[in-house]
Amino acid sequence: MKDPDPRNSAPFINRLLLKAMLDICKNAEAPDNLIKTIEQVMDAQVYDNSVNLRREADAFGADLAEELLDLISEQISGDDEPEIHSGFGSIVSPEVAEENKILWKEAISKGRNLRLKYVSDTSGYSEREVEPRTIRGPYGEGYCFLREDERVFRFDRMFDVKVSRG
Numbered sequence: 001m002k003d004p005d006p007r008n009s010a011p012f013i014n015r016l017l018l019k020a021m022l023d024i025c026k027n028a029e030a031p032d033n034l035i036k037t038i039e040q041v042m043d044a045q046v047y048d049n050s051v052n053l054r055r056e057a058d059a060f061g062a063d064l065a066e067e068l069l070d071l072i073s074e075q076i077s078g079d080d081e082p083e084i085h086s087g088f089g090s091i092v093s094p095e096v097a098e099e100n101k102i103l104w105k106e107a108i109s110k111g112r113n114l115r116l117k118y119v120s121d122t123s124g125y126s127e128r129e130v131e132p133r134t135i136r137g138p139y140g141e142g143y144c145f146l147r148e149d150e151r152v153f154r155f156d157r158m159f160d161v162k163v164s165r166g
Contacts, residue, residue, distance in 0.1 A: 090156040091119050097138070097156035104140040104155070107132045107163055113145075116161040118153060129164060 022038045090097070100116075107114050113131050120126070130153065132142040144151040 092156055092159050094156070096159070097154075100155040100158045100161050101135065101138075101140070103161050103163065104132045104135060104142075108134070110163075113164045114142075114161055115164045116153075116158045118159075119157050 022035065025035050025038065092100070103114065106112075113129055115127070115129050117125070117127050126146060129145045130140075130142045130151070131145070132140055133150075134141045136152075138155055140153045140155060141150065142153070143149070
């Protein structure tokens, strides 16, 4: 009977995945403690570090996600230099956020829906059709046809906002 190919074993595949994660983290200039934890797990020095590894990877992933959102914002606005916005996690400039708020208010008064592109912390990028209902500071509340439920939207995370039929 032929021995199974060791490249199909779980330990081998896990090692390949850890190696890929290590390479990505090094290229992305991840914190040293995350890189060290991955190396320890790879070297089989510490097996109970999986909880720490997950926590550190999650924290680094959140930071990396913010950087990616900044890059998306830069590409959308067409600026050569990334624009720094005062609001945490803003996708558009304060001026565009204000224009989005005005469109939201007009859609409410005219009974129209809005089509928009939106970036959320939880669901990422999506295209939505929304029936605006109210405004509360930097947020618009309305019925989202994609989620089939009432939702709250940040004006500074909307772009390509267009009025559609109500």
